[in-house]
Amino acid sequence: MDDQRTEEGSPAEPAANPPFQIKDCALIAVATGRRAQNLRELRDILQSILSNSIYYHFWGSRLQPRFDNPEYQNDFATWTNQALHDGKMAERLGVIDPTDFGSLEELRQELIDVIEERLDEEEHVTWAKTDMQFNFLTSQIVVFDTHRVIHEPAELRTAVPMMSGGSIFYHVIDARRRTMGSVDDIRSWLAGFATEEEDPYADLREQLAGVDPFFSPLPEVRDELTRLLQGYFGAPEA
Amino acid sequence: MAPEGIRRYAEVVGEGVIDQLHQLAEPLQGKKVVHINSTRVGGGVAEILAKLVPLMEDLGLDTSWEVITGADQFYQCTKSFHNGLQGNAVEIPDSLLREFEATNQQNAETLRPQIEDADFVIVHDPQPAPLLSLCPERRGKWVWRCHIDVSRPFRPVWRYLRNFVSPYDASIFSLAHFAQPLPHAQFLIPPSIDPLAEKNMELEPADIDAVYEEFGIDPDRPLIIQVSRFDRFKDPVGVIRAYRLATEFIPTLQLVLAGGTATDDPEGAAVLQEVRDAAGDDPNIFILLLPGDAHRTINALQRAADIVLQKSVREGFGLTVTEGLWKGKPVIGGNTGGIRLQVVNHHTGFLVDTPEGAALRIRYLLHRRDRLEEMGIKAREFVRENFLLTRHLREYLTLLLALTHGDEGRIELG
Numbered sequence: 001m002d003d004q005r006t007e008e009g010s011p012a013e014p015a016a017n018p019p020f021q022i023k024d025c026a027l028i029a030v031a032t033g034r035r036a037q038n039l040r041e042l043r044d045i046l047q048s049i050l051s052n053s054i055y056y057h058f059w060g061s062r063l064q065p066r067f068d069n070p071e072y073q074n075d076f077a078t079w080t081n082q083a084l085h086d087g088k089m090a091e092r093l094g095v096i097d098p099t100d101f102g103s104l105e106e107l108r109q110e111l112i113d114v115i116e117e118r119l120d121e122e123e124h125v126t127w128a129k130t131d132m133q134f135n136f137l138t139s140q141i142v143v144f145d146t147h148r149v150i151h152e153p154a155e156l157r158t159a160v161p162m163m164s165g166g167s168i169f170y171h172v173i174d175a176r177r178r179t180m181g182s183v184d185d186i187r188s189w190l191a192g193f194a195t196e197e198e199d200p201y202a203d204l205r206e207q208l209a210g211v212d213p214f215f216s217p218l219p220e221v222r223d224e225l226t227r228l229l230q231g232y233f234g235a236p237e238a
Numbered sequence: 239m240a241p242e243g244i245r246r247y248a249e250v251v252g253e254g255v256i257d258q259l260h261q262l263a264e265p266l267q268g269k270k271v272v273h274i275n276s277t278r279v280g281g282g283v284a285e286i287l288a289k290l291v292p293l294m295e296d297l298g299l300d301t302s303w304e305v306i307t308g309a310d311q312f313y314q315c316t317k318s319f320h321n322g323l324q325g326n327a328v329e330i331p332d333s334l335l336r337e338f339e340a341t342n343q344q345n346a347e348t349l350r351p352q353i354e355d356a357d358f359v360i361v362h363d364p365q366p367a368p369l370l371s372l373c374p375e376r377r378g379k380w381v382w383r384c385h386i387d388v389s390r391p392f393r394p395v396w397r398y399l400r401n402f403v404s405p406y407d408a409s410i411f412s413l414a415h416f417a418q419p420l421p422h423a424q425f426l427i428p429p430s431i432d433p434l435a436e437k438n439m440e441l442e443p444a445d446i447d448a449v450y451e452e453f454g455i456d457p458d459r460p461l462i463i464q465v466s467r468f469d470r471f472k473d474p475v476g477v478i479r480a481y482r483l484a485t486e487f488i489p490t491l492q493l494v495l496a497g498g499t500a501t502d503d504p505e506g507a508a509v510l511q512e513v514r515d516a517a518g519d520d521p522n523i524f525i526l527l528l529p530g531d532a533h534r535t536i537n538a539l540q541r542a543a544d545i546v547l548q549k550s551v552r553e554g555f556g557l558t559v560t561e562g563l564w565k566g567k568p569v570i571g572g573n574t575g576g577i578r579l580q581v582v583n584h585h586t587g588f589l590v591d592t593p594e595g596a597a598l599r600i601r602y603l604l605h606r607r608d609r610l611e612e613m614g615i616k617a618r619e620f621v622r623e624n625f626l627l628t629r630h631l632r633e634y635l636t637l638l639l640a641l642t643h644g645d646e647g648r649i650e651l652g
Contacts, residue, residue, distance in 0.1 A: 024258055026636040029426040031417035052647055131389060131574070135414035137426070138647070140640045144261045145652035164254045 017192035020150040020185070022159060025143045025170040027063045029056070035133040038125040039084065042076070042134055043115040051104040053138045054111070058098045059173050060139045062218055063165065073214055074098075076111065076134075083128035089118045097214055099176070143170060153190060153201060157229040158236045160186075165218040172213050172221055184208070186225070204232050243296035250433045251628045259628065262635040263297035265651055269357040269638070270378070271301040274349070276316065276365035278305045279530045280498060281467070282429060282557040283362050283385050289432040289627055290634070297635075304349055306366045308341035310504070316365045317504055322395030323364065323388045324471060324552045330395070339368060346372035358638055360410075367402040379641045382409040385429065387554050387575045389415045408641060412555045412576050425637050428579060430630035431560045431621070436533035438564055441541060449538040453524055455492060460604050463494040463543040465536055465561070468509040468527075471552040473572065475516045476593045478523065480549065483597035485522075488604055496526040496539055540565050544610065545603055546587075549596055553577050560625045563587070563617035568610055570599045580625065586617040 032053055036042040046054070057075040072078045072094035081090035092114050101107040119125070128134070146167065150159050163171070171185040179188045187208050190201040207228050213221045230236070248256045273291060277284050287303050294301040308316075315334035322328040346369050353359050353369065357378040361367060363385055370380050382403050388396065388411075396418065403409065408423045417424045431438055450457045462481065466472040474495050481493040495513060497506075510527065517523040528535060540546060546562030548571045555576030562569045563580060569587035571577035581587040588599040603610045643649045 024261065026258070026262060026632055028633055028636045028640060029414070031411070031414050031424040031426060033417065033419050033424070131415060133415070135417070137414055140636070140647055140649065142262065142636050142639050142649045142651065144264075146257070146261065162254070164258060166258065 017189070020189045022146045022148040022150065022163065022167055023143055023170050024146050024164055024166040025141050025174065026166055027060060027139045027141045029060070029137050029139050032136045032138055034136040036136070037130070037133045038127050039080070039086070039089065039115055039119055040125050043112055043119065045136060046108060046112050046115070049136050050138055051108065053136045054104050054108055055177070056137050056139050058107070062173065063169055079134045083132035083134070084126045086118070086126060089115070092118065099212070099214055141174070153193065154233045156186065157226070157233045160222060160229055161226045163222055168218045168222045172225070204228075207232065244293050246434055247628050251622070251626060255628050259297060259632055259635065262632060262639065263299065266635065266638055267298040269299050270355065271299050271358045271360065271638070272353050272356045273301070273303045273360045273362065274306060274353070274366045274369065275362035276306050276308070282555070285557070286429055286630070287362070289435060290631060293627070293631055294634070302352070304352070306342070306345040309337070311337040312341040314504055319364045319395055319399065320386060322392040323386050323399070325390045325392060327392050328395065335398070342366065342368040343372060345369065358641070364399050367399060370405055371402060379407045381637070381641070382406040384409060384411050384416065385554050387416055387552050388418055391418070408637070410637070413579060425640075427630065427633045427637065428576060428625065429555050429557060430625050430627045431557055431564060432627045433564065437537050438561060439537065441534070441538055445534065445538045446542050449535060449542055453526065455494070455524060455542065457542070459490040459492055460488060461492045461494065461543045462545045462547055462600060463496065463539055464547040464549065465496045465540065465558045466548065466550070468497045468506050468513060470509055471550055473549045473551050474509070474513045477547055477549050477596070478513070478516045479593035480547070480596035480600065481523065483594060484600040487601050491600070492522045492524070494524045494526060494539055494543070496528055496536060498528050498530050498532070540567065543567060545570060545600060547596065548572065548577060549590065549593070550574055550577060556580065560621055564621040566614035566618045568603055568613035568617060570596050580620070582620070586613060586620050
């Protein structure tokens with residue numbers, strides 16, 4: 001990230017840490033053309049589907065039409081519940097938290113293992129209606145610059161509440177695929193202020209690490225981040 | 239001074255959404271975009287284009303909208319395509335297919351200079367689909383936008399049309415379930431409504447009183463409404479059956495079936511007659527054949543109703559569902575197509591498979607006014623987040639950017 005400040009007299013900051021550039025993103029869903037009508041087909045396709053598709057069905061749909069606080073947090077669980085009426089399977093798939101896995105390949109294997117376990121329990125597979133098949137999707141994401149830049153960590157308390165759902169998705173969810181250690185962009189940036197002598201935002205980073213984007217819709221993630229940031233830096237002046 | 243163009247939407251969706259559109263449009267400044275369909279008036283496609291095209295222009299894209307024209311036989315053929323793509327076994331005589339191809343050839347002669355030169359050509363539905371093969375010197379990206387539920391097409395019709403559609407650079411479907419195997423990327427973009435259009439804008443109570451008076455509807459009695467073309471896929475006769483079942487318990491119930499005709503739908507008159515026969519002389523059923531520009535009247539009727547129905551048996555998306563939800567009405571919708579994306583059981587309305595199911599839900603909602611109100615509030619917010627024109631526009635811009643960047647899963651701008 002380049003330091004874009006040109007104004008004379010801008011506050012000094014450690015040279016090593018560039019400003020935080022607020023990005024936004026838009027996502028468009030793309031059909032892969034692959035569909036499953038029962039649990040066995042779901043397992044088979046999971047073995048070879050693009051990892052981006054697995055990512056989409058856990059995370060990408062956050063930017064797609066949905067109702068807040070759905071019963072299950074990933075599309076596989078929702079489908080087994082709604083189309084196959086298999087409550088056991090839905091619960092076991094629904095409890096899978098993608099943040100527990102180091103890579104999408106590990107997540108893929110977990111999904112396959114959980115489904116196979118269920119297949120072993122049943123004599124027959126249940127079929128979904130033709131128009132209720134599971135459609136494997138993927139997405140294209142377009143990332144763009146909002147031209148808003150944060151220089152000082154305290155500015156986060158006013159900048160974060162103004163972020164769009166796309167910005168929250170990019171900096172909190174998408175960031176986990178881009179950053180070392182799979183952390184969000186805010187924590188990554190705050191870590192950049194640490195020196196050999198001190199780590200001034202270590203406690204704030206620890207608090208932010210407690211925000212779990214998996215169980216909350218994007219506006220709630222934004223509200224939770226805002227609450228923590230304003231608690232740490234103080235509420236902005238009216 | 240009131241804001242104009244895209245800025246007018248800020249008061250409905252917020253400034254952030256408008257800023258986002260400007261940022262997405264920045265790399266597309268001056269690009270020439272041509273939309274092509276087969277009717278300028280009537281039906282959801284024309285309504286969307288009438289709004290989308292000026293907004294794309296306002297965002298700096300050089301956008302135009304062309305309409306192909308044909309004789310009666312052309313529309314008979316394309317209506318058969320429509321029925322076939324939605325799953326009806328239709329026989330289409332060769333003579334009609336030749337007329338279809340000849341009409342496209344004639345239109346291509348007129349449009350060729352403009353569309354061969356465009357950066358993006360977006361062809362809506364099957365009617366103009368052959369234009370791509372008739373423009374060998376095209377330089378831009380061509381997208382086929384399918385607004386129809388083609389999840390289970392009558393195969394001979396799909397095989398015929400697939401030949402015209404396959405060479406496109408991409409296609410767009412409203413739902414994943416509609417996508418068909420094609421040798422190019424298939425993007426998923428649900429359609430939308432315009433919150434500021436005459437059909438969806440806020441109205442004064444006097445506007446609603448006016449429709450009670452104009453059509454003789456009793457404002458003190460419960461009212462249910464279905465607004466849609468007189469088309470068998472919309473199951474208007476099933477709605478009358480549901481109404482009759484419900485009136486056994488709610489004898490004061492009134493039903494409005496309001497529809498218009500589209501210039502590309504030759505079957506409308508026959509279905510209208512079936513509906514009139516089914517309604518008989520019931521004074522509480524109001525069958526309203528409204529002109530294509532009766533947007534304000536439709537708006538007022540939807541707002542006057544307690545519940546909106548869209549009991550389709552096949553549906554592409556169902557913009558009348560979106561309209562009803564936006565007016566804060568729970569929708570009882572057929573369990574099909576895009577209605578499933580909008581009607582969330584017990585949240586924004588109910589999905590039903592039969593007239594009996596619809597009747598049960600009508601009784602429930604009219605009996606539980608508290609639930610009716612609660613669902614109405616949720617319904618409006620659901621549309622605000624997901625199905626307004628600004629979201630639709632954002633996805634079109636994203637698609638155009640995606641097309642210019644090829645197969646990259648991630649496109650970084652700026």
